[in-house]
Amino acid sequence: MATKKVLILVRSNMKEEVPNLGIDHAMGAMAVFLEDVEFQATVAFINSGVLNCMKGQKFLDVYGVEGVENVIKLALASDVRIVACKEDLEKYGISEEMLTDAKELGVETGIEVLPWEKINEEIKEADYVLFF
Secondary structure, three states, X not given: OEEEEEEEEEOOOOOOOHHHHHHHHHXXXXXXXXXXXXXXXXXXXXXXXXXXXXXXXXXXXXXXXXXXXXXXXXXXXXXXXXXXXXXXXXXXXXXXXHEOOOHHHOOOOOOEEEOHHHHHHHHHHOOEEEXX
16 A cells, blocks of 8 residues: 655644644545555644644634644544644744643644754655645
8 A cells, every 4th residue: 555645834823724724634634545545644833833833822812713732632643743843943932841742632642843854854755745
């Protein structure tokens, strides 16, 4: 069975619906059933998109928009790989302890922190790349 890699880059911050759409596309890719193809979806948060990865944010109270924390948790529970750019996390002062996880859902795998160089390699290796 062939594996197709889908990489979704989320550059938008939490003030928009865009991060939700990126994660929805990743979960949709994981749900596609083709006879000879398996999809592996990765959502990579880069630039100000890394702000979406912080746990405990009050999106609705501050911006009037539902945040993506619960969607990230569901994606992790659905075997969607979530990564965040190390350099961008450092730029915004976000530590790994501040990142959303899905432990309450029984998921041990959380958001992976990768350097931009590694994310860039994954972009080149992906069969499909979407930008949000």
